[in-house]
Amino acid sequence: MPTSERKRRQIEQREELILDVARKMLVEAGYRGLNMDRIAESVEYSKGTIYQHFTCKEDLVIALSIQTMAKREEFFRRAAQFQGRSRERIVAIGVAEDLFVRIYPYHFRSEQIVRMTSLREKTTASRNDALDACESRCLAIVVDIVREAIEVGDLTLPDGVAPEDVCFGLWCMTTGAHTFMASEIPLGKRGVRDASKSLRFSTQFLLDGLGWKPLTRQFDVGATVARIREEVFAEESARAFATRVADRPAAVQTNGRGPAPQGS
Numbered sequence: 517m518p519t520s521e522r523k524r525r526q527i528e529q530r531e532e533l534i535l536d537v538a539r540k541m542l543v544e545a546g547y548r549g550l551n552m553d554r555i556a557e558s559v560e561y562s563k564g565t566i567y568q569h570f571t572c573k574e575d576l577v578i579a580l581s582i583q584t585m586a587k588r589e590e591f592f593r594r595a596a597q598f599q600g601r602s603r604e605r606i607v608a609i610g611v612a613e614d615l616f617v618r619i620y621p622y623h624f625r626s627e628q629i630v631r632m633t634s635l636r637e638k639t640t641a642s643r644n645d646a647l648d649a650c651e652s653r654c655l656a657i658v659v660d661i662v663r664e665a666i667e668v669g670d671l672t673l674p675d676g677v678a679p680e681d682v683c684f685g686l687w688c689m690t691t692g693a694h695t696f697m698a699s700e701i702p703l704g705k706r707g708v709r710d711a712s713k714s715l716r717f718s719t720q721f722l723l724d725g726l727g728w729k730p731l732t733r734q735f736d737v738g739a740t741v742a743r744i745r746e747e748v749f750a751e752e753s754a755r756a757f758a759t760r761v762a763d764r765p766a767a768v769q770t771n772g773r774g775p776a777p778q779g780s
Contacts, residue, residue: 531569531579533559539580543625550577574638578647581630584623585650591616591749592657598748602665603728604740609658610690610719611744614712617694618756625698658683670729682726689719716741 537558542550552573556563570576595608617624636644662679665671673682693715696703703711720732745753 527569530559530561530565534561534566534569534576535580535583538576539622539626542577542580542629543622547577547629552576571640572638574635575640575643577630577635578639578643580623580626582643582647582650584620584627585647585654587620587623588613588616589650589654589657591752592654594748595744596657596661598744600740601730602661602668602670603723603730604735604744605661606658606665606686606723606728607720607737607740608744608748609661610686610716611741611749613690613694614715615745615749615752615756617698619752621698624694628695628698655680655683655687658686665728671726673726685722686719689722690715693718 534555538550538555541554541558550573552563552566555576556566559566566576570579591612592609595612596605598605598608600608659679662671662682666673666679673679693711697711708714716737720737724731
């Protein structure tokens with residue numbers, strides 16, 4: 517391997533290590549508890565080395581968001597390739613997000629912290645542009661499915677409603693639900709026995725209200741979810757649902773009954 521290639525890989529590996537440590541610190545200690553000195557001590561590199569990768573703490577946090585969104589984009593692209601009608605492929609996007617949050621709970625939780633903190637004015641333009649581009653690509657995957665549904669006659673939107681509006685509604689519903697699931701709120705005591713199923717019902721109810729064919733009474737959503745997990749996300753599904761509760765962080769939940777599997 518050429519020296520330049522070896523050096524590039526070493527730099528990438530070092531940056532990934534820094535991000536992994538920073539994400540864990542962010543989730544466990546909060547934004548104020550994220551400290552460049554502590555990161556340097558944890559990864560056993562000098563503080564100057566950390567600053568070679570990230571110009572400031574805010575730049576590092578935005579980089580965490582980019583890494584998270586890139587992982588989500590990979591899941592979404594695979595979901596969009598599911599062999600089925602547009603409505604079934606939207607179901608696949610939901611399955612992808614559910615598995616993503618289950619496998620990478622620290623990514624999701626750090627993302628929520630970042631969204632609550634004003635960072636963009638303090639970080640580099642290139643980092644901000646990279647995050648915007650990644651978010652736009654994720655949204656475009658879902659928007660394309662909505663547009664396909666309109667083109668083939670599976671969906672007719674009311675005047676003044678754009679495909680992006682449908683995606684935004686699904687995005688808000690899904691993010692809000694997963695935020696509750698990731699919290700320490702005992703959803704089971706609130707009567708929510710399976711938060712993932714409740715979210716699935718709510719999103720399908722919304723799509724039924726829009727008249728997106730086939731309606732839920734015309735196809736088996738549960739069977740479709742099972743097929744998506746088997747055909748598109750077999751490895752991820754096995755990983756997500758095989759992890760024992762005893763091995764998971766107590767503060768991370770995916771439903772009213774217990775916590776989520778850990779991922780790196």
